[in-house]
Structures are given as structure tokens and as C-alpha cells.
Amino acid sequence: MRISPTKFISLLFFIFSAFYLYTAHQIVVFTFDENAPFNARTFPIYLGWAGILISSLIIILPEKTKIEVNHKHLDYKSIIYLVLISLIYGAVILKIGYFLSTSLFLIASYYFLGERRWLWMFLLSFPFVAVFMFLLHGLLNIYLRDPLLKYLGIIG
Structure with missing residues (x-):
């Protein structure tokens, strides 16, 4: 079985997004910003979840067309x-x-x-x-x- 380049790249993006989400939770914020609706951690966390969601959808949903990559033109x-x-x-x-x-x-x-x-x-x-x-x-x-x-x- 051959995995398509789109699915493979989506899998790599999923791994990257999961690591990014993990490191986003490690961002230190000031104590008075901890319960604020928007702090230094908010956008990176949402960005990590968005990357995980989008890459998961690309991995799970079927491809409409097969993409063949010609490595000579890259x-x-x-x-x-x-x-x-x-x-x-x-x-x-x-x-x-x-x-x-x-x-x-x-x-x-x-x-x-x-x-x-x-x-x-x-x-x-x-x-x-x-x-x-x-x-x-x-x-x-x-x-x-x-x-x-x-x-x-x-x-x-």
C-alpha cells in the first residue's frame, strides 16, 4: 500500500501541530494574566488545535484526485x-x-x-x-x- 504525498504531509503536519500545542501549554504567563480571556498562551493554543483539526480532516477524508509528484520539477x-x-x-x-x-x-x-x-x-x-x-x-x-x-x- 502506498500512502499519498498529501496524506503523508498531513501526518507530518499533525505531528508538528501536536508538538506545537504541547509547547504552547509550556508558555509562562504572568499570574495576573492567567485567567484573562487573551494572554500569551491563547493564540498558540488555538493555532495548535486548528492545525491538528485540519490535518486530521485531510488524513481521514478521502482524496478526490490522486496527486502525482514529479520530483524532477521540484x-x-x-x-x-x-x-x-x-x-x-x-x-x-x-x-x-x-x-x-x-x-x-x-x-x-x-x-x-x-x-x-x-x-x-x-x-x-x-x-x-x-x-x-x-x-x-x-x-x-x-x-x-x-x-x-x-x-x-x-x-x-
């Missing part, structure tokens, strides 16, 4: 580059901060995925991250450690 080099820059991003985010590391990660991702229009790469990274950081830091009062923005006096 771009493994881009996948390796994306994994490497993701590891680098995880290693440097605490050192250089959320804003700069996320913006550079997005630019590198766009580049390795084939985008060469630098104006679009810039517009879809730095301003997007700035708006997202404003939403988190300014509106939701979620503090993100960012030495660069602290040095520039933008955040306290």
Missing part, C-alpha cells in the same frame, strides 16, 4: 535556502531585534523565491513589519524586544 535548492534563512532568523531575532531581523528575513525569502524587483521587496517587508509591530506594540501592548528601535528611541 526546486529543492530554494527549500534548502528557506530552511537556512529560517534558522538564521531564529538565531538572530533576539540579538538584532524583531523589526530588522523580520524585514531582512522577508527580503531574503522573496529573493530566494525568485522575486527580483527590489522596490516591491522593500515595500512588502519594512513597511509591513512596521505596521505589524505598531499593531502589536502600540495597540495591543505586546512588547517585542527590539534593541535597534530602542536605541533609536522609537520604543521604550
Whole structure:
């Protein structure tokens, strides 16, 4: 019996989501946030359950069409580059901060995925991250450690 690539990837996603849900329950929250309707643990827990639910449905429900994967046409080099820059991003985010590391990660991702229009790469990274950081830091009062923005006096 041969397992389809879709079912196999869904099984891997199920395992990843279960591990993510387990680690989400390990997130330490302040004692006064423990019974709050939304805290640092809430969204990761819901995200873990959503991943488990979606991957379970894909595994259980029958496939409508069989998908045949031609490995000759897959771009493994881009996948390796994306994994490497993701590891680098995880290693440097605490050192250089959320804003700069996320913006550079997005630019590198766009580049390795084939985008060469630098104006679009810039517009879809730095301003997007700035708006997202404003939403988190300014509106939701979620503090993100960012030495660069602290040095520039933008955040306290």
C-alpha cells in the first residue's frame, strides 16, 4: 500500500501541530494574566488545535484526485535556502531585534523565491513589519524586544 504525498504531509503536519500545542501549554504567563480571556498562551493554543483539526480532516477524508509528484520539477535548492534563512532568523531575532531581523528575513525569502524587483521587496517587508509591530506594540501592548528601535528611541 502506498500512502499519498498529501496524506503523508498531513501526518507530518499533525505531528508538528501536536508538538506545537504541547509547547504552547509550556508558555509562562504572568499570574495576573492567567485567567484573562487573551494572554500569551491563547493564540498558540488555538493555532495548535486548528492545525491538528485540519490535518486530521485531510488524513481521514478521502482524496478526490490522486496527486502525482514529479520530483524532477521540484526546486529543492530554494527549500534548502528557506530552511537556512529560517534558522538564521531564529538565531538572530533576539540579538538584532524583531523589526530588522523580520524585514531582512522577508527580503531574503522573496529573493530566494525568485522575486527580483527590489522596490516591491522593500515595500512588502519594512513597511509591513512596521505596521505589524505598531499593531502589536502600540495597540495591543505586546512588547517585542527590539534593541535597534530602542536605541533609536522609537520604543521604550
